[in-house]
Amino acid sequence: MNPESYWIRHRIAEIYTRLAIDNESKITKEGTSIKLVYLQYSIKYLMAALAAIKTQDPEHQLNEIKSSILLADNFKMSSNYEKAINYYTIINGKNVIYDDYCNLMIAECYLGLSDVKKAKEYFCKIDDLERPLNYYIHRSNLGRTMVAEIEGSYPEAIKIITKIFRDCSDSILILKAQQAIERIEKILLTGTKLR
Numbered sequence: 194m195n196p197e198s199y200w201i202r203h204r205i206a207e208i209y210t211r212l213a214i215d216n217e218s219k220i221t222k223e224g225t226s227i228k229l230v231y232l233q234y235s236i237k238y239l240m241a242a243l244a245a246i247k248t249q250d251p252e253h254q255l256n257e258i259k260s261s262i263l264l265a266d267n268f269k270m271s272s273n274y275e276k277a278i279n280y281y282t283i284i285n286g287k288n289v290i291y292d293d294y295c296n297l298m299i300a301e302c303y304l305g306l307s308d309v310k311k312a313k314e315y316f317c318k319i320d321d322l323e324r325p326l327n328y329y330i331h332r333s334n335l336g337r338t339m340v341a342e343i344e345g346s347y348p349e350a351i352k353i354i355t356k357i358f359r360d361c362s363d364s365i366l367i368l369k370a371q372q373a374i375e376r377i378e379k380i381l382l383t384g385t386k387l388r
Contacts, residue, residue, distance in 0.1 A: 199253075202242035203260055209235035210267060232271045239264040258288055265298065274302040293319050293329035300336050313340045331361040338373050347377050 213231035221227060242260050246253050265280035278299055285295040300315035319333035334356050341350035350373070357370040379385065 199242050199245045199256065199260075202238045202245060203256070203263075206235045206238035206242060206260075206263060206267075209238065210263060210270075213267075213270065229271060232267045235267050236264060236271075239267065255288065258284055258291060262291060262294070265295075269298060269302055269305075272305065274305045278302045293327070297329050297332055297336070300333070304336065304339065309340050309343050313337065316340065328363060328366075331357055331363060331366050335366060335369055335373070338370070342373070342377065342380075347381060350377055 209231045213228045213235065216227040216231065219227040221230070239260050243257060243264070246257050246260070261280050261284050265277045265284065268274075268277035268280065281295040281299045281302070285292055285299070296315045296318045300312045300319075303309075303312035303315060316333045316336045319329050334353050338350045338354045338357075341347070341353060354370050354373055354377075357366060361367060361370070
């Protein structure tokens with residue numbers, strides 16, 4: 194294995210991923226999403242990087258996990274949720290540092306596939322862990338709120354989202370929690386779901 198070959202491919206993939214994020218809504222003359230084009234290039238380079246790094250060396254295994262996560266993220270951003278779930282599942286359990294992230298991403302992928310039951314299962318895996326509150330638990334609570342809304346369990350949704358207001362200091366998550374409360378209030382007041 195040539196470490197330079199791996200790192201060059203991985204860095205090129207990171208650049209393409211950044212370009213995809215920066216060009217979220219741009220379309221080519223032919224009507225193709227520029228984001229998807231960049232994600233396809235990133236996926237190609239990540240697959241090549243992973244092929245170049247196959248080894249049992251613990252240092253390289255961590256690099257393999259990082260590349261696999263980026264690959265899974267690219268599949269998720271491309272709405273290819275099945276492949277994303279496959280990669281997140283492979284990574285999940287290999288390194289405890291990434292388990293919360295993988296569980297959260299798997300849950301969000303299942304929401305993208307409209308599999309509310311599986312999404313709830315993975316959101317709850319994050320919340321069940323006994324440790325100090327962190328970003329992933331708050332994002333999990335936001336996801337669990339969405340699941341409760343979809344299921345029509347509005348009191349449960351409010352109970353979950355209250356945890357975000359009580360314990361979270363991330364302004365973006367608080368804003369999303371506020372939007373969720375507003376959606377629930379509208380549903381409860383008018384009986385009409387927002388789309």
